[in-house]
Amino acid sequence: MIAKVIVDVPTSNTDRVFDYDIPKEWEEVIQPGVRVVVPFGPRKIQGFVVDVTNDSTFHKTKPIDDFLDVVPVLTSELLSLGEWLADQTLCFQLSAYQLMIPAALRTKVKKELCLLAHIETLPYSIRPHFQGDKSPLWNDLVKDKNVSLKEIQQAVKEGKLEVRYQVEEKGKKKMERYVKVSENTTCDIPTRAVKQRELLAYLQSLGKPIAVQALLQETKMTRQTITTLVKKGVLQEFDKEVYRDPLAGVEYERTLPLELTDQQRDVIQPILDTLETKSHYTFLLHGVTGSGKTEVYLQSIDKALEQKREAIVLVPEISLTPQMVQRFKGRFGSKVAVLHSGLSMGEKYDEWRKILRKEVQVVVGARSAIFAPFTNLGIIIIDEEHETSYKQEENPRYHARDVAIFRGKHHQCPVILGSATPSLESYARARKNVYRLLPLTERVHNRAMPEVHVVDMREELRSGNRSMFSYILLEKLKDRIEKGEQTVLFLNRRGYSTFVMCRDCGYVASCEHCDISLTYHRTQNSLKCHYCGHEEKMPTKCDSCGSEHIRFFGSGTQKVEEELTRVLPEAKVIRMDIDTTRRKGSHERLLSAFGRGEADILLGTQMIAKGLDFPKITLVGVLAADSMLHIPDFRSAERTFQLMEQVSGRAGRHDLKGEVIIQSYTPDHYSIELVKSHDYEQFFQMEMTQRKVGLYPPYVFMVLITISHSELTNVITVSEKVVSFLRRELFESTTVLGPVASPLARIKDRYRYQCMIKYRNEPRLLEALREIRQHFIREINQGDLQISIDLQPYLFT
DNA sequence: AGCACGCCGACT
């Protein structure tokens, strides 16, 4: 039998299957989806078996060296999904498969040198490395300058040393020491050994093995007592695999399905029907904030579980908070696995194995959870469908929504895209009946949508208010503090200020490796580059003219916090941004403190815009609504509207009525204006007109090609070649823009140029893009050239 | 990715 293997060598000329003989005795184990170790040239590497056949067209097949899994880590569905993904995103098939398994399973093959002859026969210089009983690693030897490679090679040739390849798995299963009473306890314990008798009696009454740790804690005995009993053969110790439990000790209150509103009943019916008939549809659940989308999800999942099918729920990383997890754990208890970036590598591995072993039926997770190895999927839900974090911004540049639909078709199950502010792409598809639109227009319990005031900050300035809080916002803040109600203040910018400028000559401190201004960080009193990590001390004088009049411009959360304590000294403020939530669990701690009413104001960035649901929040303030509107991105208006709606949705979700103050310098812009009436439909119409005029998605599809090199002239010549090739190859109806310098024209001392393709129908596109890569393959391999190709990009830097 | 093969310059 022959195994078709995708080898672990991420290059374009090895991005295909290689054939290997399956040794007779392994024919049962080696099946598609199993990882194997294979000889590849002179070395041993890892690979994924993607297929098993009877014969090969290749004549010199070598046998598989070893296998890493007894049970496949990739299902046949995931194998074909990987193929599709590699094709669609122009990535290596290998990269697609690695995406689907937890990082803990991404093994490295290490090269070791084993001593075969007597140590005295080796040259002096390399002897010290072979003194212990551990074989030294090749890489460590090479790094050591005292060791000559020549001598090692010589020793290998003479048969004194041997090179061996060791596969090292990063993820270890966690083991715990257990004890149990031996089957036939004939040995009697002396009457005087009270402790031992007590312990044995306890274990016998327990009737099952127990973890040594737990036993010691419960009985207050000493380790010695157990060891003695084990020696006597009365007890047996053994290792048992345990799951790391990231949520250990957290109790979830069970919740029952809620009574649905008429609207909820209307939208859930088509989903239940689709489940019933085991067919595939993509639904766009467009529900205003607070309309009870989650309850629709929960009851749909319930139906899938009833059918003995499984469910995947995707949630943006940022809103994958304990509150969110609580809602799913509360309804489905131990049937739920949670996957997000906050877990350690080992914890992720454990959650993933629960899925593989069918110990859970529901997965709640961020983007990559879409690859959960379920085999009988019943429903896929993508909450906050419009979130850009569902698109991976590095290779493979996939969109979770596309993967969801692929899997939905494969399993013949519904895919639900839910949002209060759908992406224009999805809403346009829903209107064209590619997706089925399910509208939820009212909040549950007939709660009113929050009232929104837009404050013209230019006016404020004219009337002499130079602070970052408008009069009305300040007034309402005071009012809430008096009434003991809570406020959420939103600012889309962390840190202290955005950039540092000299007031005399206008010089802006910028990174020496990237074309971007540095950001001031107050705690370290330093300037940092957010792209390459470069950091320098905050200058006291202007680098350009020597003036001491250096000032900060723009304000981040840190600065607002300072300002707040100045104007409202009585207010208790909790600040939430990447800087205050970096430590594990701090996110949760800050939120629950706010939930308990330990602060009047929650001040934060993006991360507080979603999922936050506390009854006492009656005021939401947006400090600078336009901060997103002026970035040069065709989606900036869409993002502004989405964010404003999302943030407004935090107010008045319970009995108390909510109010929203939006501060803006462009209050008449439709993306801000329309938040007042919460009119998505109107916004959609306005924005679609803009997209049509500017020829942007959803009217066209886009591809962004970024070319980078350390030499500017090379970048320009390659970019020009790329553009003229594309113009020649593609339809005339297709627009090829560029080449132009990227918005970020230099990162880490590499110059960057880009070109953009806008098309409607272009069957030759993928092929043409592949040809570009192939054409410059030499420059890419041996050096410095990089060509990144992003289909349907969300990021234009 | 590695590793070998192979074709040119500067040395014991």
Next chain:
DNA sequence: GTCGGCGTGCTC
């Protein structure tokens, strides 16, 4: 003459 530079190409 050979040692070693790294460009080129292959790995079932």
